[in-house]
Amino acid sequence: METIQGSEPRLPAPDKPYPVTVLGYPAEMIGPTATYAKVSEQVAGIPLKHPNPKFWFIGFTIAFSLFLMLCGAVSYLIYRGVGIWGINIPVAWGFAITNFVWWIGIGHAGTFISAILLLLHQKWRTTINRFTEAMTLFAVMCAGLFPLLHLGRPWVFFWLLPYPDTMSLWPQFRSPLVWDVFAVSTYFLVSLMFWYLGVMPDLATVRDKAKTKWKKIIYGMCCMGWRGSAVHWQRHQTAYLLLGGLATPLVLSVHSVVSFDFSVAQLPGWHSTLFPPYFVAGAIYSGFAMVLNLLIPIRRIYGLQNLITTRTLNNMACVTLATCWMVVYGYIMEAFTAWYSGDPFEKHMMWDRAFGAYGWVFWILMLLNCVIPQLLWSRRVRTHDIALFFVALSANIGMWIERFVIVVQSLHNDFVPSSWAMYIPTKWDWITLFGSIGLFLMLQFLFIRYVPMISISESRELIAQRKEGQL
Amino acid sequence: MIEEKSIGALAPEIPVEYEEPELFGLMAEFEEHDQLLAATRRAYAEGYRRMDAYSPFPVEGLAEALGHEHSAIPLFTLIGGMVGGLGGYFMEWYAMARLYPLNVGGRPHNSWPNFIPIVFELTVLIASVSAFLGVFILNKLPQPHHPVFNVPEFERASIDRFFLCIEADDPKFNVEQTRKFLGDLKAHKVMEVIE
Numbered sequence: 001m002e003t004i005q006g007s008e009p010r011l012p013a014p015d016k017p018y019p020v021t022v023l024g025y026p027a028e029m030i031g032p033t034a035t036y037a038k039v040s041e042q043v044a045g046i047p048l049k050h051p052n053p054k055f056w057f058i059g060f061t062i063a064f065s066l067f068l069m070l071c072g073a074v075s076y077l078i079y080r081g082v083g084i085w086g087i088n089i090p091v092a093w094g095f096a097i098t099n100f101v102w103w104i105g106i107g108h109a110g111t112f113i114s115a116i117l118l119l120l121h122q123k124w125r126t127t128i129n130r131f132t133e134a135m136t137l138f139a140v141m142c143a144g145l146f147p148l149l150h151l152g153r154p155w156v157f158f159w160l161l162p163y164p165d166t167m168s169l170w171p172q173f174r175s176p177l178v179w180d181v182f183a184v185s186t187y188f189l190v191s192l193m194f195w196y197l198g199v200m201p202d203l204a205t206v207r208d209k210a211k212t213k214w215k216k217i218i219y220g221m222c223c224m225g226w227r228g229s230a231v232h233w234q235r236h237q238t239a240y241l242l243l244g245g246l247a248t249p250l251v252l253s254v255h256s257v258v259s260f261d262f263s264v265a266q267l268p269g270w271h272s273t274l275f276p277p278y279f280v281a282g283a284i285y286s287g288f289a290m291v292l293n294l295l296i297p298i299r300r301i302y303g304l305q306n307l308i309t310t311r312t313l314n315n316m317a318c319v320t321l322a323t324c325w326m327v328v329y330g331y332i333m334e335a336f337t338a339w340y341s342g343d344p345f346e347k348h349m350m351w352d353r354a355f356g357a358y359g360w361v362f363w364i365l366m367l368l369n370c371v372i373p374q375l376l377w378s379r380r381v382r383t384h385d386i387a388l389f390f391v392a393l394s395a396n397i398g399m400w401i402e403r404f405v406i407v408v409q410s411l412h413n414d415f416v417p418s419s420w421a422m423y424i425p426t427k428w429d430w431i432t433l434f435g436s437i438g439l440f441l442m443l444q445f446l447f448i449r450y451v452p453m454i455s456i457s458e459s460r461e462l463i464a465q466r467k468e469g470q471l
Numbered sequence: 472m473i474e475e476k477s478i479g480a481l482a483p484e485i486p487v488e489y490e491e492p493e494l495f496g497l498m499a500e501f502e503e504h505d506q507l508l509a510a511t512r513r514a515y516a517e518g519y520r521r522m523d524a525y526s527p528f529p530v531e532g533l534a535e536a537l538g539h540e541h542s543a544i545p546l547f548t549l550i551g552g553m554v555g556g557l558g559g560y561f562m563e564w565y566a567m568a569r570l571y572p573l574n575v576g577g578r579p580h581n582s583w584p585n586f587i588p589i590v591f592e593l594t595v596l597i598a599s600v601s602a603f604l605g606v607f608i609l610n611k612l613p614q615p616h617h618p619v620f621n622v623p624e625f626e627r628a629s630i631d632r633f634f635l636c637i638e639a640d641d642p643k644f645n646v647e648q649t650r651k652f653l654g655d656l657k658a659h660k661v662m663e664v665i666e
Contacts (some may be wrong), residue, residue: 457527464504
């Protein structure tokens with residue numbers, strides 16, 4: 001079969017409902033019947049016509065209830081202080097930092113898909129990048145909440161920022177915690193600009209498809225009066241590519257900076273040069289798992305299988321498996337360096353991790369993060385959306401437990417046995433965790449309700465390329 | 472004069488003077504992006520300069536066909552990145568070595584390796600903000616209204632149709648000739664754009 005460079009041949013498969021590549025992988029990036037008008041109608045139709053309102057209202061109600069619980073928990077936290085959590089000395093970080101690291105890791109998949117895969121010309125990212133970028137924004141919002149709440153006095157959070165204040169004080173720029181402030185806020189702002197730049201032309205499509213005056217006005221304002229001029233597109237595309245190029249080192253730097261919070265400290269289990277790459281791999285791993293968890297139900301409910309094809313799911317599952325092995329390598333090297341260092345504190349930490357008070361958590365982590373994702377070696381699991389959903393769920397929970405083990409287990413058994421203590425989460429810890437999931441899902445529901453969740457203009461590009469035989 | 476006016480008020484059938492609607496330009500509609508690209512190249516070769524092409528997705532080479540070779544966005548981004556990086560380092564040095572010198576683990580006040588992460592983040596941030604704002608400043612957006620929106624068919628410019636608009640203030644513009652020229656380009660339809 002003749003192919004054009006960068007494309008794969010498409011062969012009919014007798015036993016599968018989709019055409020495949022030579023190696024038997026699903027070949028379609030976009031459904032065979034898609035046209036410009038149909039894609040516009042289908043994607044812009046979701047915010048305009050609001051199909052499946054029952055699903056949306058039930059889902060939104062659950063998410064909103066969880067969000068209200070978060071509001072309650074945060075109010076009580078501000079009233080009483082961080083003592084309502086299970087934190088103590090030595091485990092001062094507890095759930096708050098676990099959740100922070102977990103959420104910010106989830107955000108990484110969005111930028112990975114939209115920036116790194118853009119530069120690598122991975123066209124299958126086209127139909128999922130908008131959704132995952134939005135997921136990044138919401139995950140970073142949830143992440144940013146936790147260090148602020150953990151400050152103890154969240155109302156003076158602006159002391160973290162450099163500004164000439166009346167006390168003549170400045171942030172300590174040599175501290176990784178201050179680097180974090182810059183890394184996370186830069187990450188949020190750059191992701192937001194990247195996302196908005198991408199969504200602007202699609203909001204113009206919604207404006208032009210809208211039937212009522214108010215929808216036209218509101219979407220028209222949101223798209224800034226975009227009219228698709230070629231000169232505008234040229235600047236838009238240049239900026240989009242440049243932002244992709246800028247976001248690429250950024251996404252690798254953000255979780256590295258987060259890992260410095262740990263690895264710059266002297267604590268056994270934290271003080272390791274392995275941390276930055278290990279954290280970044282874990283971040284992309286959990287991020288892809290979260291994308292799968294969100295996209296699989298949504299693609300079914302809104303009937304988007306022709307845009308988010310089996311091939312896309314298969315590719316995401318492959319990235320998940322690859323990053324899973326990077327994480328496994330991280331676990332192995334952690335144990336190895338602890339043993340090889342000959343340092344008694346390091347060796348004790350590793351022994352305690354596997355067989356100490358939190359040992360059972362560690363073995364659940366091994367099961368969820370290392371064993372279950374091996375199912376992804378099977379092509380049948382990768383192309384079966386329900387199986388894939390549960391594997392991704394296992395990876396997501398596994399990654400949360402990993403963050404918990406790193407934060408809590410390392411802290412609870414430090415150098416001096418007299419200072420050892422257990423950390424037991426209180427109900428407020430749990431409410432805040434599930435409340436943040438509610439906040440995340442609530443924003444996600446609002447996004448799919450009001451914003452086109454698939455990049456329409458980029459899908460049109462795919463269709464044009466297929467017409468020219470370049471796909 | 473005064474008398475005439477008072478009579479006019481009593482007699483509404485006196486014709487009201489209409490302002491002649493001003494022509495913004497002529498617009499041709501195409502079904503495929505390569506037709507638009509070919510038409511734009513023809514129009515440029517014909518000598519038209521004040522024109523614009525509209526498409527529902529970025530068409531490679533279309534801006535170049537309009538005579539728009541380079542955009543200033545990379546320059547904006549470069550300057551932004553340099554301001555962010557140098558400004559970030561200056562901020563850290565000035566705060567840590569001049570305004571509020573603090574001894575942390577015996578390290579020098581100007582401990583540059585510790586300053587790198589924030590310098591990097593600020594470089595990326597200011598460069599991105601410049602690229603982003605550059606798009607809006609150079610494109611003159613937000614612009615709520617533009618004459619092309621007066622054409623009802625233009626709704627499809629964001630859906631599935633491709634448009635070429637030759638503007639009336641082009642020196643070579645002539646309603647009859649330009650209309651004929653656009654008609655010869657295999658356009659699906661040629662329309663007038665009212666200011």
